[in-house]
Amino acid sequence: MKTPILQMRGITKTxxxxxxxxxxxxxxxxxxxHAICGENGAGKSTLMKVLSGVYAHNTFDGEILFENEPCTxxxxxxxxxxxxxxxHQELALSPYLSIAExxxxxxxxxxxxxxxxxxxxxxxxxxxxxxxxxxxxxxxVQHISVGKQQLVEIAKALSKEVKLxxxxxxxxxxxxxxxxxLLDLILHLKGQGVTSIIISHKLNEIRKVADAVTIIRDGKTxxxxxxxxxxxxxxxxxxxxxxRDLESLYPEREPNIGEEVLRIEDWSVRHPQDHARxxxxxxxxxxxxxxxxxxxxxxxxxxTELAMSVFGRTYGTATSGKVYKYGEEINTxxxxxxxxxxxxxxxxxRKHYGLNLIEDIKRNISLASLRKLAKRGFVDKNQETVVxxxxxxxxxxxxxxxxAITGKLSGGNQQKVVLSKWMFSDPDVxxxxxxxxxxxxxxxxxxxxxxxxLAAEGKAVIVISSELPELLGICDRIYTLAAGHIxxxxxxxxxTQESLMHYMTKEKE
Amino acid sequence: xxALRESLGFLTSRLRQVGIFVALILIVLxxxxxxxxxxxxxxxxxxxxxxxxxxxxxxxxMVMVIIAGHIDxxxxxxxxFIGAVAGVMxxxxxxxxxxxxxxxxxxxxxxxxxxGYWIAYVGIPAFIVTLAGMLIFxxxxxxxxxxxxxxxxxxELRALGGGxxxxxxxxxxxxxWLTVILGVxxxxxxxxxxxxxxxxxxxxxxESEPMVWFVIKTAFTALLMLIITFLLASYRGTPIVLxxxxxxxxxxxxxxxxxxxxxxxxxxxxNLHAAELSGIKTKAVTFRLFVNMGVLAALAGLVFxxxxxxxxxxxxxxxxxxxxxxxFIGGAAVxxxxxxxxxxxxxxLIMGVLNNGMSILGLGTDYQQLIKGLVxxxxxxxxxxxxxxxxxxxxxxxxxxLKTTPPPAEEKLTPVASETVEAGAK
Numbered sequence: 001m002k003t004p005i006l007q008m009r010g011i012t013k014t015x016x017x018x019x020x021x022x023x024x025x026x027x028x029x030x031x032x033x034h035a036i037c038g039e040n041g042a043g044k045s046t047l048m049k050v051l052s053g054v055y056a057h058n059t060f061d062g063e064i065l066f067e068n069e070p071c072t073x074x075x076x077x078x079x080x081x082x083x084x085x086x087x088h089q090e091l092a093l094s095p096y097l098s099i100a101e102x103x104x105x106x107x108x109x110x111x112x113x114x115x116x117x118x119x120x121x122x123x124x125x126x127x128x129x130x131x132x133x134x135x136x137x138x139x140x141v142q143h144i145s146v147g148k149q150q151l152v153e154i155a156k157a158l159s160k161e162v163k164l165x166x167x168x169x170x171x172x173x174x175x176x177x178x179x180x181x182l183l184d185l186i187l188h189l190k191g192q193g194v195t196s197i198i199i200s201h202k203l204n205e206i207r208k209v210a211d212a213v214t215i216i217r218d219g220k221t222x223x224x225x226x227x228x229x230x231x232x233x234x235x236x237x238x239x240x241x242x243x244r245d246l247e248s249l250y251p252e253r254e255p256n257i258g259e260e261v262l263r264i265e266d267w268s269v270r271h272p273q274d275h276a277r278x279x280x281x282x283x284x285x286x287x288x289x290x291x292x293x294x295x296x297x298x299x300x301x302x303x304t305e306l307a308m309s310v311f312g313r314t315y316g317t318a319t320s321g322k323v324y325k326y327g328e329e330i331n332t333x334x335x336x337x338x339x340x341x342x343x344x345x346x347x348x349x350r351k352h353y354g355l356n357l358i359e360d361i362k363r364n365i366s367l368a369s370l371r372k373l374a375k376r377g378f379v380d381k382n383q384e385t386v387v388x389x390x391x392x393x394x395x396x397x398x399x400x401x402x403x404a405i406t407g408k409l410s411g412g413n414q415q416k417v418v419l420s421k422w423m424f425s426d427p428d429v430x431x432x433x434x435x436x437x438x439x440x441x442x443x444x445x446x447x448x449x450x451x452x453x454l455a456a457e458g459k460a461v462i463v464i465s466s467e468l469p470e471l472l473g474i475c476d477r478i479y480t481l482a483a484g485h486i487x488x489x490x491x492x493x494x495x496t497q498e499s500l501m502h503y504m505t506k507e508k509e
Numbered sequence: 510x511x512a513l514r515e516s517l518g519f520l521t522s523r524l525r526q527v528g529i530f531v532a533l534i535l536i537v538l539x540x541x542x543x544x545x546x547x548x549x550x551x552x553x554x555x556x557x558x559x560x561x562x563x564x565x566x567x568x569x570x571m572v573m574v575i576i577a578g579h580i581d582x583x584x585x586x587x588x589x590f591i592g593a594v595a596g597v598m599x600x601x602x603x604x605x606x607x608x609x610x611x612x613x614x615x616x617x618x619x620x621x622x623x624x625g626y627w628i629a630y631v632g633i634p635a636f637i638v639t640l641a642g643m644l645i646f647x648x649x650x651x652x653x654x655x656x657x658x659x660x661x662x663x664x665e666l667r668a669l670g671g672g673x674x675x676x677x678x679x680x681x682x683x684x685x686w687l688t689v690i691l692g693v694x695x696x697x698x699x700x701x702x703x704x705x706x707x708x709x710x711x712x713x714x715x716e717s718e719p720m721v722w723f724v725i726k727t728a729f730t731a732l733l734m735l736i737i738t739f740l741l742a743s744y745r746g747t748p749i750v751l752x753x754x755x756x757x758x759x760x761x762x763x764x765x766x767x768x769x770x771x772x773x774x775x776x777x778x779x780n781l782h783a784a785e786l787s788g789i790k791t792k793a794v795t796f797r798l799f800v801n802m803g804v805l806a807a808l809a810g811l812v813f814x815x816x817x818x819x820x821x822x823x824x825x826x827x828x829x830x831x832x833x834x835x836x837f838i839g840g841a842a843v844x845x846x847x848x849x850x851x852x853x854x855x856x857x858l859i860m861g862v863l864n865n866g867m868s869i870l871g872l873g874t875d876y877q878q879l880i881k882g883l884v885x886x887x888x889x890x891x892x893x894x895x896x897x898x899x900x901x902x903x904x905x906x907x908x909x910x911l912k913t914t915p916p917p918a919e920e921k922l923t924p925v926a927s928e929t930v931e932a933g934a935k
Contacts, residue, residue, distance in 0.1 A: 314786060336788040345786065353786055356779035358846050367776055368787040370769045378767045385713040403715045421787070 004068075005030040005195050006051075006164060011062035013050055020046045021060070022219045028164070028212075033186055033196045035210035037203075037237055039440035043219040044199050048166050052086040053079040066164070083163030087153045089172055093141045100124035100137035103156045127155040131185055147178025154185065158194075165189070166197045171205060172438070175298045175466070183209050203234050215240035241441060249445065250473035253452040257476065258289030260327070261460040262343070262429045267321030269302070269309040269484075279305045279316060281484040287429060287460040292451060294471035295464045296500050297481035303464045304348060306481070307431045311345035312338045325428070339368060344422035348434035348464070350411075354418045357407030361399055362388035364406050364417050369425045391420035396446060412443025419450060430454060433464045448474050468497045480504045528891065529840060529852065533859050540866030547869050548862070551744035554737065559671060559816065561861035562750040563588065563809040565854055567832035568839075569761050570805035572853035575836050576765070577798050578778040578845025579628065579635035582829050583642030584806040587620050589825030590646040591810030596659030596820030599666060606665040614807050620646065621803020622796070629795035643829065651822050660819035670816025674747040684739075685746035692738025695755075696731050703727045750812055757805075762850045774798065778845025834881070835860055838888040859884065 006028040013021040021043050028034045038044045049055050051064065053073030064071040066082055073079045076086070093102045100121045109120045124137035133151040135144055141152060150170060157165055167186070171179035179202075186196050186209055200206055206213060213232055215222040222240045225231035269280040280302040287293045295303045308315035310323060312335030323330050325341055332338040338345070347353040355364055365388045366373055373379050373387070388402035395416045399409060406417055415435060422430060432451065436444045451474055455461050465471050471478050478495050480488040480503035488503030540548045547553055567584050574581050591613050598609040620642075627638045677687045707723060741747055765771035773794045776784040785791050809828065814820050839856030841848030860881060867877045 311786075312788070334788075334790075335786060336790065339788040347786060352780070353782045356776055356783055356846065358779050359775065363772065363775075367772070367784070367789070370772055374769050377769055378763070379769060379772060381767065382709060382713070385715065389713065401715055 002029045002032075004028065005066065007065040008047075008051065009063050009065070011047065011050055011060060011064075013046055013055065013060040020219050021050065024062070024216065024219070024221050026214055026221065027224065028195060028197060031190060031193055031195055032211040033190055033198060033209045035206045035213045036197060036199045036216060037206065037213055037241055038216035039241055039442065042216045042241075044216055045168060046219075047216065048086060048168060048197070048199065051079070052076055052084055052166065080160050083161055084166070085157040085160055085162040085164070086166040087150075087157060087168065087170065089169040091146075091149050091153055093149055093152060095142035096140055098138045098140055099128070099135060099144070099152050099155075102141050102152055103127060103137075103159050105156070107159065123159070124155070127158050128152075130158060131155045132181070132188075145178070147174045147181070150174065150178070150182060151185070154189075158189075162194060164195045164197065166199075168199045170198065171200065171202060175300065177298060179205065203237055206237065207232060207234065213237060217241060238441060249441075249448075249469075251445070251449045251452050253456065255290060255292075255476050256456065257291045258458065260286050260288050261325060262287050263324040263327075264306075264310060265322045265324065267306065267310065267319065267323075269305055269316040269319045272316050275317065279484050280309065283321070283481075283484075283486050285479050285486060285489075287462055289428075289458050289460055290455050291477065292455050292461045292463060292475045294475035294478035295462060295481060296468060296471055296478055296504055298504055300483075301481040301504065302484040303481055304433055305484075307345055307433060307462070307464060310338070311335065311343060311431065314345075339425055339427075342426070342428035343431070344368075344425055344427035344429070345431045346415075346418050346422050346433060346435065348437060350414055350418050355406050355414060358405065360403045360405055361392065361397065361409075361417055362402040365391055365402075365420045365424055368421050372424075387424060388420075391416075391424065395420050395423075395450065410443070412439045412446065415439060415443075415447060416450070419447075423454070427459065429460045429462065431462045431464070434466065435463060436465070436467070436470065444470075468500055471495075471500070472497065480506075482506050526840065526852070529838070529855055529859075529888070532888075533855055533862070536859060536862050536866070540862060540869070544866060544869045548866055549740065551740045553865070553869070554740040555744045555748060557861055557865050558741075558751050558754075559748050560865065561857060562748075562754050563813045563816075564828060564831045564835060564861065565754055565857045566757060566805055566809040566812065567828055568835040568853040568857045569757055569850055570802040571829075571832040572836040572839065572841050572848045572850055573761070573765065573774060574635070574798055574802055575833075575841045575843075576778045576845060576848045577774050577795060578781065579795070579798070580833065581624075581635065581639045581642075581799070581802050582833075583624065583639040583646055584802065584809070584832060585825040585828035585830075586643045586646035586650065587617065587803060587806040587825070588810035588813060588828055589650045589821075589823070590620070590653065591617055591807040592814035592820040592824045593650045593653040593659070593822075595666070595811055595814055596662075597653060599662060600659050600820075606663060609666070610669075610811060613811055614804050617803040617805075617807020617810075618800050619803070620806070621800035624803070625796040625799030628799060629792040635799075647826075650824070654820060654822050656822055658819045658821045662815060662818050666811075666815050667818055668749055668815070669753075670750065670812050670814070670818075672749045673745045674749060674752065676746055684742040685744075686742075688738060688742040688746045691747060692734060692742070696734045696738070699734065700727065700731055753808075753812075758850060758854060765850055770794065770797070775846055778842075778847075780846075831860055832857070834885045838885060840892065843889075856888075859888075 004027055006026065008024065008026040011021050011024040011026075012019070024043070024047060026036075026047065036044050036047070046055075050060050053076050056074045057072040066084065071079070071082065079086075094105065097105070100123075103124045104120055109116050109123060121137045128135060128137060128151075131151045131154050133148055133155065135148060141149060144152070154165070170182055174182060183205055186198065190196065198206075198209065210232060211227045213225045215225070215237065217240065225236060225240075263286040265284055267280060267283040268278060271277040271279050283302075283306055285293070295306070297303045305315045309319050310332055313319060313333055314335060323332055330337075330341045332341060332343065351357060356367070362384055366379070366384050370379055373384050385402060391397065392399065392402055397409075397413050397416045397420070399413060406414055409417065419432075419435075435451070436447050439447065451461055451463065463471065463475060472492070472495055476492050478490050478492065478500060479486050480490070480500055482504055487506040488500075490499060490503070537548065567588070571581060571584065594616050595609055595613050598604040598612060599606065604612070624635075624638050624642050627633045628635045674687055674691075676685050703723075707718070741751075765774065773784065773789045773791075776787070776789055777791050777794055781791060810825060813824060817824070835857035836848060836853045837843070837856065838859055839848065839852030839854065841853065863881055863884065864877060867880065
């Protein structure tokens with residue numbers, strides 16, 4: 001009873017010098033959830049742009065059949081007319097407009113050029129009910145969370161009478177709860193006959209929703225796995241994506257844990273705008289030499305806020321509490337104080353907060369420690385190059401030279417530049433916030449190896465991560481946060497995903 | 510073939526820098542022809558230098574402010590205000606020039622500190638603060654001058670605007686020898702510096718510039734310097750303001766390229782948040798940039814006043830636009846993080862030669878403005894066109910191939926789309 005809704009045959013798309021897609025085949029059946037997997041740069045997004053008309057029909061080879069009719073799209077609006085709607089990773093909502101206005105943006109409910117507000121808001125409310133979003137349609141989009149904004153995007157797609165919904169990394173910015181809700185919604189829509197294509201890195205999500213998985217590697221289709229044939233397993237997907245078996249996702253390490261390096265006592269942080277709101281409440285934690293400590297928590301639990309407030313009060317106001325290093329109280333009121341006391345913080349958002357993307361590798365690596373390279377206020381450029389070359393080798397940064405612009409590097413290599421920057425500041429404590437976000441499987445392993453090496457060198461490492469298996473794979477001890485409280489401290493031997501999740505949701509029970 | 514391809518590839522990758530330089534030369538040649546050779550007569554070259562010196566001084570500070578992602582609309586009014594202050598100090602109060610000049614620079618620093626405070630510490634956008642400053646300091650100029658010009662200034666101050674280094678041959682020889690010595694000395698220093706830098710870059714395997722191009726570029730620059738030296742030496746020698754300007758260019762180029770402060774400036778303009786989280790005191794850097802701008806605006810005001818030998822109510826009007834245009838024609842990015850002092854100087858010279866050439870031709874200010882506006886638009890438009898076409902950065906082989914077919918839009922450097930950036934590294 002399976003009928004194909006979409007057939008893409010022999011899709012080849014060439015950019016100058018690069019074959020982005022080579023003879024790619026994709027078959028999607030009506031009413032299924034079809035996942036597309038592949039490492040970053042494998043060609044997933046390019047394929048979706050071919051499908052949705054971002055790349056006009058005459059700029060690639062191959063044919064697309066949608067509902068058994070050939071498609072020749074020249075733009076997104078052509079594909080939307082046929083009921084193919086793509087929701088991009090970066091949400092395309094206008095923050096100051098209301099939910100209803102956003103839903104009907106470009107498709108205004110108007111008579112003779114005048115917007116019919118009653119109809120707009122009424123219809124929007126119906127769509128919101130369909131996606132399970134309990135918000136007033138006149139609320140400005142900036143006032144709702146990212147998870148809810150994602151639902152608004154889907155409501156917008158539904159308003160266009162979508163037959164095939166394409167979601168590009170829909171849960172990348174969502175917490176587990178919102179992700180779960182979104183995945184349920186996808187399944188719910190499936191029940192209503194909407195076919196979905198979902199691009200995702202998160203294999204557990206794929207296993208939850210996908211009826212079929214197509215794996216793309218280096219611009220080629222590797223295989224399509226089908227649930228009803230029992231082919232969708234984590235091992236099989238990973239093998240397809242990287243082209244080899246990963247014997248272990250995490251490097252082996254022998255922890256060699258020494259004295260306590262950093263202790264945070266009674267740490268409280270208020271929200272920067274809403275002063276009545278406590279984001280972190282009376283947190284106590286410590287980390288020892290050679291130890292990797294995890295901070296687990298759902299989105300909004302206060303992990304990043306805790307780390308950034310310790311690192312030079314870069315988040316929040318009116319913090320109370322004390323920071324001790326080797327038993328002595330230290331002042332970390334500014335970033336340069338924190339750096340001077342040997343604390344480094346690698347941000348979760350390396351593109352907006354971690355790197356100067358228009359600058360080259362060496363200048364990014366030296367940025368936090370220019371004084372170390374300077375004599376009388378002038379930077380020793382030779383020394384800078386020597387240092388950067390050293391990190392390029394030791395961190396295995398793949399770039400033609402240290403004069404390469406960081407904006408052109410892959411996510412994994414950018415992360416290595418960020419880590420190099422902080423290693424050069426010679427910290428005793430490294431706080432790594434989501435160190436593998438947006439990085440493909442192969443590069444993740446490299447980052448884990450670097451973390452293990454840092455610990456072996458005697459650094460104290462704090463890792464903040466939303467991926468529990470990752471924390472379980474690399475940490476010696478894990479703290480859990482919920483609603484600003486530290487709710488648990490679990491040695492790795494006792495930690496399981498279930499036990500951590502139990503502590504992470506403790507507040508709500 | 511591969512050497513040729515490599516050279517061409519390099520040239521396309523540096524299209525902006527090469528282009529701006531070639532544009533300057535073409536404009537010079539064009540007006541040299543149109544004016545029947547008057548443009549490059551020794552006297553006119555000297556005039557060109559002196560006439561544009563204050564815009565160039567302003568452009569140094571302006572490009573730094575722009576690199577940090579700000580703008581300063583007030584510099585013309587500040588220059589006029591400092592001219593007025595100098596007039597009061599020297600002419601009305603009878604202060605000696607050696608006391609008045611530092612005092613004026615100090616007033617400039619205070620003006621910069623005032624604006625820097627609002628921008629850096631209060632957080633009002635520079636556009637607003639300096640727009641206010643443009644009005645405030647024009648008002649203060651009028652108040653200080655009571656709407657009347659102040660004149661005349663003593664010869665020592667006038668020398669800053671129109672004076673020359675002493676003629677060591679006592680005016681007896683055709684060429685002014687001190688200028689020849691300085692010019693040849695500077696050329697040799699430039700050659701040595703260029704070779705040294707290239708050697709270091711080679712040593713660290715960072716060199717991407719083909720030998721041919723390096724030789725052509727360096728030889729050409731040296732030749733140009735020698736020609737200018739010859740032209741200056743055959744008139745009245747080296748203008749004092751040129752010495753001041755040269756010292757500023759050298760000092761500020763070093764500051765922006767190699768100093769911690771310069772690096773911090775580029776870092777702030779490139780990514781403010783990343784700079785903050787790297788321990789850079791972004792507010793202090795911004796504040797200092799505006800103090801520096803104030804001092805340079807004061808110096809420009811002094812030079813201008815000295816040259817006119819009078820402090821005028823309308824003095825400095827429009828300087829901000831010329832200096833901003835110079836910085837942008839010279840390759841500075843509106844979004845910050847990109848730009849050089851040398852580029853701003855070439856941009857300023859392009860504006861200067863256009864002004865001067867059109868004046869010689871007898872074109873009125875109406876047409877001058879029109880043409881200058883178009884030049885600014887074309888220069889920055891070319892920049893953006895070039896960036897879109899090549900995707901930014903300096904990957905030379907790729908650049909060259911991209912010449913024939915325009916790349917897809919996604920090849921652009923978009924910091925948000927992770928997949929896109931990923932693809933660039935493959």
